Amino acid sequence: MNRSIDATPVSGDVSPLGSDLDSDSSSLLSSPLRAPAPSPAASSSAAAGVPLSAELLAKIERLDARLAAIDARHARVKFASSLAAEDMLLTHAILSRKLGIVIFSLNTGRLHAETVGMFDRVRERYGYEIEQWHPDAAAVEAYVKGNGVNAFYESVDLRKSCCGIRKVEPLNHALAGVEAWVTGQRREQSVTRTELHEEEHDDARGIEKYNPLAEWTETEVWAYLHHFDVPVNPLHARGYPSIGCEPCTRAIRPGEDSRAGRWWWESRDSKECGLHITIVPAEAQSSTLPSA
Numbered sequence: 001m002n003r004s005i006d007a008t009p010v011s012g013d014v015s016p017l018g019s020d021l022d023s024d025s026s027s028l029l030s031s032p033l034r035a036p037a038p039s040p041a042a043s044s045s046a047a048a049g050v051p052l053s054a055e056l057l058a059k060i061e062r063l064d065a066r067l068a069a070i071d072a073r074h075a076r077v078k079f080a081s082s083l084a085a086e087d088m089l090l091t092h093a094i095l096s097r098k099l100g101i102v103i104f105s106l107n108t109g110r111l112h113a114e115t116v117g118m119f120d121r122v123r124e125r126y127g128y129e130i131e132q133w134h135p136d137a138a139a140v141e142a143y144v145k146g147n148g149v150n151a152f153y154e155s156v157d158l159r160k161s162c163c164g165i166r167k168v169e170p171l172n173h174a175l176a177g178v179e180a181w182v183t184g185q186r187r188e189q190s191v192t193r194t195e196l197h198e199e200e201h202d203d204a205r206g207i208e209k210y211n212p213l214a215e216w217t218e219t220e221v222w223a224y225l226h227h228f229d230v231p232v233n234p235l236h237a238r239g240y241p242s243i244g245c246e247p248c249t250r251a252i253r254p255g256e257d258s259r260a261g262r263w264w265w266e267s268r269d270s271k272e273c274g275l276h277i278t279i280v281p282a283e284a285q286s287s288t289l290p291s292a
């Protein structure tokens with residue numbers, strides 16, 4: 001059985017983060033359900049780290065407002081974190097505002113030790129236990145017995161089969177019963193994400209899907225992380241902009257696509273694991289969420 005091994009604390013258990021959270025952006029928020037926590041962006045001049053441009057400060061305000069509105073709109077909403085840079089940004093944004101969005105991660109059993117270590121770093125920094133969802137042990141055993149422990153190198157089908165067992169199935173269990181989920185995907189990450197929308201409908205699951213960082217650049221992501229001193233996966237400093245399972249991720253070379261190190265032996269247009277499929281843009285529908 002897929003299962004979460006760690007209970008998620010209520011959002012009120014999150015540790016306070018300091019003086020950079022003291023100002024208020026409530027004028028941007030429309031939630032009638034929860035009072036917004038102070039925005040970390042508005043008092044940025046008092047925060048440690050690299051100064052932020054006015055443009056990025058405004059973008060952070062919009063992100064905070066959007067996350068608060070998503071939280072208010074849905075009774076049960078989860079954020080799928082890979083523990084990579086974009087997801088640590090969203091983790092900080094969610095936890096520093098004490099939003100009710102539950103953070104979970106897919107612990108595939110093939111992650112780098114550095115990535116697994118991020119669970120501890122989040123707990124130490126925010127006092128928050130990220131939900132961990134594991135693959136079905138019997139399915140993993142059958143795959144390994146039938147195909148070999150690293151069979152994903154042999155064909156796209158075997159790779160997708162492994163991703164199905166270790167990622168997609170656990171994701172389906174993690175999202176059972178929720179109304180919406182949030183991801184840290186960005187358009188510029190890959191040729192497979194250039195059409196990414198900020199708000200979509202996940203047709204397969206019948207729930208909403210939000211990509212609030214869709215239009216953020218890599219430079220903006222790192223400016224945020226440095227400014228708020230957010231913990232980051234040490235693999236980033238070793239040339240891994242995108243982080244997945246250890247045997248399927250390598251460091252990239254200068255000028256390469258940020259996802260070039262994922263399944264590098266495959267063609268560029270097959271570089272997704274099946275987590276982000278069946279996308280139907282919802283922007284044609286009227287949205288009441290603040291635009292990011």
Ligand code: SF4
Nearest residue numbers: 152162163166245248
């Ligand atoms: S990324 Fe690689 S090891 Fe991880 S689930 Fe997919 S094929 Fe398997």
